[in-house]
Amino acid sequence: xxxTLLSTAILSAALAVGMTTAQADDFPTKPLTLVVGFGAGGSxxxxxxxxxxxxxxELGQPVNVVNQPGAGGGVALTRxxxxxxxxxxxxxxxxxxxxxxxxxxxxxxxxDDFRYVAGxxxxxxxxxxxxxRPFGDTWEGLIEYARENPGxxxxxxxxxxxxxxxxxxxxxxxDLRIVPTSGGAGxxxxxxxxxxxxxxxxxxxxxxxxxxxxxxxxxxxxxxLVAFPDAPSMQEAxxxxxxxxxxxxxxxxxxxxxxVERLAEALEAATQDERFxxxxxxxxxxxxxxxxEEDVTQTLTEQTESYKALLEELGGxxxxxx
Amino acid sequence: MMPxxxxxxxxxxxxxxxxxxxxxxLVWLIPRYGGxxxxxxxxxxxxxTLGAWVMLVCAVTLTLISFIQLRKQQTPLFASPSFAVIWHxxxxxxxxxxxxxxxxxxxxxxxxxxxxxxxxxxxxxxxWYVVALVAAVPTLALYLLTVHLMRxxxx
Amino acid sequence: xxxxxxxTSAFGDALTLHSIGIIFGGVxxxxxxxxxxxxxxxxxxxxxIPLTFYMSAFAAIAFLIGLSKGTxxxxxxxxxxxxxxxxxxxxxxxLDGYPxxxxxxxxxxxxxxLLASVIGDLLATLLLIVVVIPFAAVxxxxxxxxxxxxxxxxxxxxxxxxxxxxxxxxAAGGMGVILGTVGLDPETGAMRxxxxxxxxxxxxxxxxxxxxxxxLSEMFVQLDEYRxxxxxxxxxxxxxxxxxxxxxxxxxxLPTIFKSTGVGAFVGALPGLGPSVGSFMAYGLAKRSAxxxxxxxxGNPNGIAAAEAADNAVIPASYxxxxxxxxxxxxxxxxxxxxxxxxxxxxxxxxLRDHPQMLFTIFAGMIVASLIMLAVGWYGLRVFAxxxxxxxxxxxxxxxxxxxxxxxxxxxxxxxxLTVFGFAIFGYFLKKLDYSFVTFLVAFIVTPxxxxxxxxxxxxxxxxxxxxxxRPIALFFVVATGLMVLHLSxxxxxxxxxxxxxxxx
Numbered sequence: 012x013x014x015t016l017l018s019t020a021i022l023s024a025a026l027a028v029g030m031t032t033a034q035a036d037d038f039p040t041k042p043l044t045l046v047v048g049f050g051a052g053g054s055x056x057x058x059x060x061x062x063x064x065x066x067x068x069e070l071g072q073p074v075n076v077v078n079q080p081g082a083g084g085g086v087a088l089t090r091x092x093x094x095x096x097x098x099x100x101x102x103x104x105x106x107x108x109x110x111x112x113x114x115x116x117x118x119x120x121x122x123d124d125f126r127y128v129a130g131x132x133x134x135x136x137x138x139x140x141x142x143x144r145p146f147g148d149t150w151e152g153l154i155e156y157a158r159e160n161p162g163x164x165x166x167x168x169x170x171x172x173x174x175x176x177x178x179x180x181x182x183x184x185x186d187l188r189i190v191p192t193s194g195g196a197g198x199x200x201x202x203x204x205x206x207x208x209x210x211x212x213x214x215x216x217x218x219x220x221x222x223x224x225x226x227x228x229x230x231x232x233x234x235x236l237v238a239f240p241d242a243p244s245m246q247e248a249x250x251x252x253x254x255x256x257x258x259x260x261x262x263x264x265x266x267x268x269x270x271v272e273r274l275a276e277a278l279e280a281a282t283q284d285e286r287f288x289x290x291x292x293x294x295x296x297x298x299x300x301x302x303x304e305e306d307v308t309q310t311l312t313e314q315t316e317s318y319k320a321l322l323e324e325l326g327g328x329x330x331x332x333x
Numbered sequence: 334m335m336p337x338x339x340x341x342x343x344x345x346x347x348x349x350x351x352x353x354x355x356x357x358x359l360v361w362l363i364p365r366y367g368g369x370x371x372x373x374x375x376x377x378x379x380x381x382t383l384g385a386w387v388m389l390v391c392a393v394t395l396t397l398i399s400f401i402q403l404r405k406q407q408t409p410l411f412a413s414p415s416f417a418v419i420w421h422x423x424x425x426x427x428x429x430x431x432x433x434x435x436x437x438x439x440x441x442x443x444x445x446x447x448x449x450x451x452x453x454x455x456x457x458x459x460x461w462y463v464v465a466l467v468a469a470v471p472t473l474a475l476y477l478l479t480v481h482l483m484r485x486x487x488x
Numbered sequence: 489x490x491x492x493x494x495x496t497s498a499f500g501d502a503l504t505l506h507s508i509g510i511i512f513g514g515v516x517x518x519x520x521x522x523x524x525x526x527x528x529x530x531x532x533x534x535x536x537i538p539l540t541f542y543m544s545a546f547a548a549i550a551f552l553i554g555l556s557k558g559t560x561x562x563x564x565x566x567x568x569x570x571x572x573x574x575x576x577x578x579x580x581x582x583l584d585g586y587p588x589x590x591x592x593x594x595x596x597x598x599x600x601x602l603l604a605s606v607i608g609d610l611l612a613t614l615l616l617i618v619v620v621i622p623f624a625a626v627x628x629x630x631x632x633x634x635x636x637x638x639x640x641x642x643x644x645x646x647x648x649x650x651x652x653x654x655x656x657x658x659a660a661g662g663m664g665v666i667l668g669t670v671g672l673d674p675e676t677g678a679m680r681x682x683x684x685x686x687x688x689x690x691x692x693x694x695x696x697x698x699x700x701x702x703x704l705s706e707m708f709v710q711l712d713e714y715r716x717x718x719x720x721x722x723x724x725x726x727x728x729x730x731x732x733x734x735x736x737x738x739x740x741x742l743p744t745i746f747k748s749t750g751v752g753a754f755v756g757a758l759p760g761l762g763p764s765v766g767s768f769m770a771y772g773l774a775k776r777s778a779x780x781x782x783x784x785x786x787g788n789p790n791g792i793a794a795a796e797a798a799d800n801a802v803i804p805a806s807y808x809x810x811x812x813x814x815x816x817x818x819x820x821x822x823x824x825x826x827x828x829x830x831x832x833x834x835x836x837x838x839x840l841r842d843h844p845q846m847l848f849t850i851f852a853g854m855i856v857a858s859l860i861m862l863a864v865g866w867y868g869l870r871v872f873a874x875x876x877x878x879x880x881x882x883x884x885x886x887x888x889x890x891x892x893x894x895x896x897x898x899x900x901x902x903x904x905x906l907t908v909f910g911f912a913i914f915g916y917f918l919k920k921l922d923y924s925f926v927t928f929l930v931a932f933i934v935t936p937x938x939x940x941x942x943x944x945x946x947x948x949x950x951x952x953x954x955x956x957x958x959r960p961i962a963l964f965f966v967v968a969t970g971l972m973v974l975h976l977s978x979x980x981x982x983x984x985x986x987x988x989x990x991x992x993x
Contacts, residue, residue: 042486044485044486050530051530051533051534051537053822053826054826054829056537056826057537057826057829057830060537060538060541061541064541073484075484075485075486076484076485077485077486077899078534078898078899079899079901080899081686081687081689081690081693082686082687082689082690083689083690085686085689086686086687086689089686090901115677116672116677116679116689117679117684118686119684119686162950164947164948170677173677188373188947188948188950189947190632190943190944190947190948191674191675191940191943191944192674192940192944193674193940196759196760196815196816196817196822197760197940199813199814199815200627200628200631200759200760200809200813200815201631201632201944203628203813203815204628204629204631206631206632206948207948218814218834218835218836219814219836221834221838222836222837222838224837290830293832294829294830294832295829340922343920343921343922344656344921347656347917347921347923351659355662358666362681363666366679366680366681366682366683367669367680367681368673368676368678368679368680368681369676369678370673370675370676370677370678373675373946373947373951375675375939375942375943375946377669377673377675377676377678377680378680380665380666380668380669380935380939381665381666381669381680381681383665384661384662384663384664384665384666384668384669384931384935385662385666386662387658387659387661387662387665388658388659388662388663388666391655391656391658391659391662392655392659394655395655395656395659398655421712421715422708422712425707425708425711426708426909426912426913429704429888429892429909429912430909432892433892433902433905433906433909436892436896436902436905437902441892441893441896445889445893448885448888448889448892449885449886449889450885452884452885452888453881453882453885456711456714456880456881456884456885457881458881458882463882467882467885467886471886471889471890471893475893475897478531478535478897479897482535483531483534483535483897484538485534485897485899488893488896488897
């Protein structure tokens with residue numbers, strides 16, 4: 012009796028395996044893994060977990076969230092690039108890791124190692140300053156002040172914003188002192204105490220929108236920021252760069268079309284889901300969008316090209332002497 | 334109070350070892366892989382080089398002081414431990430490395446009963462139910478933790 | 489100042505059966521995860537975050553606060569009993585905890601650790617509530633100059649602890665500095681010693697380093713010792729009459745606890761230093777100010793008390809810049825930001841205005857959590873002290889496995905396993921050859937922070953030293969460091985003279 016049960020089990024398991032390979036459109040037939048390139052508890056992680064909950068309902072299979080922090084999301088992408096899971100493992104991350112990462116450092120992945128299933132959120136990074144600064148809280152004010160005061164200080168967090176500020180300094184003829192700092196938690200004290208004149212902020216400023224302790228000078232998104240409509244965008248301020256961040260879902264490049272389409276469908280539905288919209292727009296304060304694979308791929312490719320051109324103009328990655 | 338001979342011997346040899354490693358760091362590794370670039374504040378290699386010099390000075394001093402004291406005691410500089418002793422200290426490392434190698438290809442949860450069970454047996458446990466229990470409980474716990482509590486699947 | 493009724497009703501909220509139950513759950517989960525070697529706070533967080541999605545805002549935060557306290561206290565248990573700290577900050581607890589447990593006083597060691605951590609935690613919480621939120625802005629006076637000066641001071645201060653084998657301690661510290669510089673250079677973005685591994689870009693991951701150097705290597709050492717003395721465990725939980733903590737002994741550790749709480753609260757209130765700096769500084773201070781510094785590291789209850797009180801005082805104190813300024817000062821504070829975010833509350837100075845009830849309910853919850861921690865720990869130590877009666881040949885394989893599993897569970901992959909293994913070999917040699925892992929670990933933890941702050945200072949000031957005259961706090965710590973160096977060299981010279989007089993006939 013026992014033996015027959017066991018053999019039935021094995022037989023049906025074998026059948027199940029055979030069926031999955033035969034019918035790809037059944038995807039997904041087993042639990043999926045959503046990789047986050049940042050630690051548990053951060054804003055990317057929280058958003059990813061809500062997204063996983065929503066996707067679970069859309070796809071009808073459990074979606075497990077795995078954190079692989081390190082190198083600003085680079086560790087997770089390095090591992091994803093060599094993943095052969097056919098879409099069962101996918102990553103949620105920010106576009107900077109893909110567009111500027113491979114330019115700034117030697118990475119084991121390139122932009123065309125992945126397929127970008129969809130973009131689901133627009134980043135809201137910005138140039139920010141503190142209260143009661145001599146130049147007020149406008150971008151023109153700052154530029155004027157910095158021209159007159161060589162040694163105006165700027166706190167950088169990422170290689171990308173460092174390149175952008177070097178470019179701006181070159182355009183405007185500024186002599187800035189650029190200070191490195193780590194993350195929003197490192198930047199905030201420098202700005203609040205007035206030790207630094209202005210800084211890059213990925214999203215920390217959203218928390219001070221109400222108190223006005225961290226005014227935004229310049230939006231680094233494609234348009235003006237939702238919470239700070241007074242600050243101009245890069246284009247408006249006269250700089251021909253689009254450093255807009257997109258939070259994207261990606262899979263390795265050899266994932267079958269059918270699987271990518273199924274994931275994209277589920278993601279499109281997720282961007283309509285109340286829970287995902289609430290956590291993103293009301294808590295993290297970033298707008299939810301749905302950008303198709305084509306759109307995202309095109310935007311990211313263009314960004315990479317423009318960064319490359321910028322780097323050539325600047326004569327290499329800032330800081331490295333080559 | 335005289336520092337005991339064995340410790341002095343250890344100091345001499347470990348000091349010598351650290352000296353050699355530090356020289357290699359200073360001459361080859363740090364200049365080559367320590368990073369380059371124009372920095373306004375500090376050169377990328379500055380702190381690593383500083384650390385290496387601290388090590389070098391300390392290691393050389395340690396070697397000399399211990400060497401002189403060892404000479405004073407007129408004891409031999411070298412006491413070679415028997416092969417059996419070295420092997421006994423060495424095999425646990427090989428054991429763990431072997432399983433890490435396997436973990437590249439297999440999930441750790443599958444290996445778990447063997448990692449624990451085999452070592453328990455190697456350490457002289459012969460009661461089969463103890464071995465089985467000790468091997469099964471951590472495996473089960475890991476499975477519950479990863480699959481049901483953390484929900485990251487079998488690792 | 490909010491009126492008293494708000495505070496009392498906040499306590500009312502925190503004292504319902506439901507909320508006590510939730511805090512209890514958090515403490516218990518944290519404690520259990522913390523006790524298991526190889527697993528630590530980030531595992532507990534990964535378990536907890538999905539759970540907190542379905543809780544109310546207060547419940548979620550109370551749960552996470554309980555969790556933080558639970559892991560801190562739990563990781564002290566494995567530090568004392570097995571010499572395998574769960575968190576880097578518990579490494580200071582090992583120094584005296586493990587020798588004490590080995591001497592046949594595991595229960596006493598656990599009790600001192602528990603009481604010290606609860607007292608440190610409670611006092612720092614009270615400090616947070618009563619005094620400091622209005623004064624949180626003081627933390628902003630500590631900019632890069634001040635932090636750099638404090639970190640240098642801490643480094644010199646702790647290096648002085650290397651004690652007997654000063655040279656070996658300094659050499660280990662040098663190694664820590666070198667490893668601490670691995671990763672992207674903060675200013676130029678140059679790769680340092682990464683050899684093409686993306687995993688190394690943000691530095692050697694601290695968890696595999698700590699678990700390898702302290703926990704896994706300890707198992708190799710114990711395997712070696714087990715072979716020598718095959719029968720029985722190295723720690724015996726017999727009915728040692730001296731294995732209970734008397735009130736008088738406890739009273740003698742109180743001054744240390746109070747001082748260490750002060751150190752911990754100070755370090756915690758400054759964003760970016762963290763519990764490891766706090767616990768090692770407090771340990772150093774206790775050793776330095778003791779009448780019998782030589783007994784430290786051999787099982788002095790004051791050593792445990794200092795490390796644990798400071799370690800636990802850092803956590804509530806790190807909420808000061810969080811609630812006062814919106815700056816998360818530690819990992820557990822950053823975790824709370826996430827929890828608040830999920831529930832739509834902006835953490836920062838506006839909390840006192842917009843959600844005063846919430847804020848005071850949280851404070852009340854923190855006090856409740858401390859007391860629950862005392863209860864859980866008190867009963868827990870009776871259970872966990874029995875670990876010492878499990879034969880070594882079972883404990884060692886299980887702990888080795890847990891070390892590997894902890895790394896794998898936290899997503900470090902094969903790279904993490906090899907890192908752990910590499911540092912286990914390194915730690916094995918440190919232990920066998922009697923090099924201080926304290927100076928190594930502290931140098932490793934402090935170097936990246938120090939480098940960042942030094943660079944910031946140099947760039948901001950344009951390289952002019954005269955800036956120190958405008959920053960009196962930084963100047964104070966620079967002078968203090970100078971005096972410390974003089975004091976250290978003077979006392980080691982005296983020790984040298986004394987030794988010579990003793991040895992020369």
